[in-house]
Amino acid sequence: MLDIKFIREHPELVKDGIRKKGAEDNIDEVIKLDAQRRDLLQRVEVLKNKRNVVSEEIGKLKRDKKDASVSIAQMDEVKIQIKSLDDQIAENEKNLNQLLLTIPNIPHPSVPGGRMPVDNQEIAKWGEPPVIDFKPKPHWEIAQELDIIDFERGVKITGAGFPLYKGKGAQLQRALINFFLDEALKRGYKEVQPPLMVNAESATGTGQLPDKEDLMYVATKDDLYLVPTAEVPVTNIHRNEILKEDQLPIKYCAYTPCFRREAGSYGKDVRGLNRLHQFDKVELVKFVHPGLSYNELEGLREDAELLLQKLSLHYHTLLMCAGDMGFTQSKKYDLEVWSIGQQRWLEVSSISIFEAFQSRRMNIRFRPRGEGKPEFVHTLNGSGLALPRVVAAILEHYQTPEGKVIVPKVLHKYTGFEVIG
RNA sequence: GGAGAGGUGUCUGAGUGGUUGAAAGAGCCGGUCUCGAAAACCGGUGUGCUCUUUAUGGGUAUCCAGGGUUCGAAUCCCUGCCUCUCCGCCA
Numbered sequence: 001m002l003d004i005k006f007i008r009e010h011p012e013l014v015k016d017g018i019r020k021k022g023a024e025d026n027i028d029e030v031i032k033l034d035a036q037r038r039d040l041l042q043r044v045e046v047l048k049n050k051r052n053v054v055s056e057e058i059g060k061l062k063r064d065k066k067d068a069s070v071s072i073a074q075m076d077e078v079k080i081q082i083k084s085l086d087d088q089i090a091e092n093e094k095n096l097n098q099l100l101l102t103i104p105n106i107p108h109p110s111v112p113g114g115r116m117p118v119d120n121q122e123i124a125k126w127g128e129p130p131v132i133d134f135k136p137k138p139h140w141e142i143a144q145e146l147d148i149i150d151f152e153r154g155v156k157i158t159g160a161g162f163p164l165y166k167g168k169g170a171q172l173q174r175a176l177i178n179f180f181l182d183e184a185l186k187r188g189y190k191e192v193q194p195p196l197m198v199n200a201e202s203a204t205g206t207g208q209l210p211d212k213e214d215l216m217y218v219a220t221k222d223d224l225y226l227v228p229t230a231e232v233p234v235t236n237i238h239r240n241e242i243l244k245e246d247q248l249p250i251k252y253c254a255y256t257p258c259f260r261r262e263a264g265s266y267g268k269d270v271r272g273l274n275r276l277h278q279f280d281k282v283e284l285v286k287f288v289h290p291g292l293s294y295n296e297l298e299g300l301r302e303d304a305e306l307l308l309q310k311l312s313l314h315y316h317t318l319l320m321c322a323g324d325m326g327f328t329q330s331k332k333y334d335l336e337v338w339s340i341g342q343q344r345w346l347e348v349s350s351i352s353i354f355e356a357f358q359s360r361r362m363n364i365r366f367r368p369r370g371e372g373k374p375e376f377v378h379t380l381n382g383s384g385l386a387l388p389r390v391v392a393a394i395l396e397h398y399q400t401p402e403g404k405v406i407v408p409k410v411l412h413k414y415t416g417f418e419v420i421g
Numbered sequence: 422g423g424a425g426a427g428g429u430g431u432c433u434g435a436g437u438g439g440u441u442g443a444a445a446g447a448g449c450c451g452g453u454c455u456c457g458a459a460a461a462c463c464g465g466u467g468u469g470c471u472c473u474u475u476a477u478g479g480g481u482a483u484c485c486a487g488g489g490u491u492c493g494a495a496u497c498c499c500u501g502c503c504u505c506u507c508c509g510c511c512a
Contacts, residue, residue, distance in 0.1 A: 042480090046481095048480085052481090058492050059493070
């Protein structure tokens, strides 16, 4: 969430930022509640001070075996007033907090305006589409012919969007996961294996709750949520902690399955591996010093891009416009890999900075060296990478006229085979 | 699943209704000493909110969380969460 003091002092700036994201702003209501809250606080604190002072006097009287009944009687009214004001404050803070949790992060000045995909800026392009003299097939045809991904049986077992990987398909997945993790380790990330279910507090911390609950699978009996991304459990590792400045930056990588309900799409968008309810991903998460966070964003983008480069896949990098960013982000890059079989770009990584938006929700701070109050860290994360569309791109990019698939060289030591089919 | 014990500051750990924001020790910061370091000694050292004449300022809250009793709660009561020990079950 945003800093209430910042909202109080820069209401127009915040309203403008929210508008750029295409969201509705209720800043006036926030400011009204905030003013009300501070007024109530002042009034109750005067009374509480009186209570403390008089109680101490009563204590002294009792110790001296003197009569304290006058002072005690005097507190009756004060007690009632405190109770009443405390109730009002609790109500006010509940409303204010609910409101603050639904206010999106505002975009960084370097983020382009606009709401539509065409407003995203292509800032880099790497590699070339493969040169082939036959008609490339989409990955779902290749996968079916090679019998490495079984969509039908996935439907039988669970439902649409839950593919069954088989044989070299399963092995390719495992190879990619290991490759991604190893590369992250080389780049200084520490590997973690987080829980795959999280509680409501964690989901609120990263911004999935309160109002994006429909994106997640919920175990209602235990009030737990299946992780939609490792971002949620990994960023929550340091919830309610004060870190030492020397510890920063903290860099984690984690492989997890991801579960997303994502209702609504159809047709070519959800064909094959394009959009799934369960998929694998290696996620990179950073906790950094606020002064360095935008440099760290570029570093994170490079970490992710390097993976596509090593796989020799053609991709481009987009700087996302304000309206195409999520609720929590202040700046975001997307990496899209070229799908030659579908003749379209597929998003395989999303690299974002949240500034203190998440850390304020989660209360993650660091203590500056020497003197100084704790400050909120900045959090970032990026996919490094999401598997299914990378698999799709590999199958299509490396297909041969005979219907086989050449495994990218960098994966050989992980797969143990060089050709599928 | 059954029985018991317990959750105090960065850590260890006192404290069972009235100068307790909280003893003591450790750690950390500053200083003295030293060529320097260690040791020793001296001083300081939580966090949130809020007010103002923004200051080595005032108030308030905070001893797992949420309620309650009381003039007054770390201390008493209730609920929840978590940890530990024993038994049972188990990959």
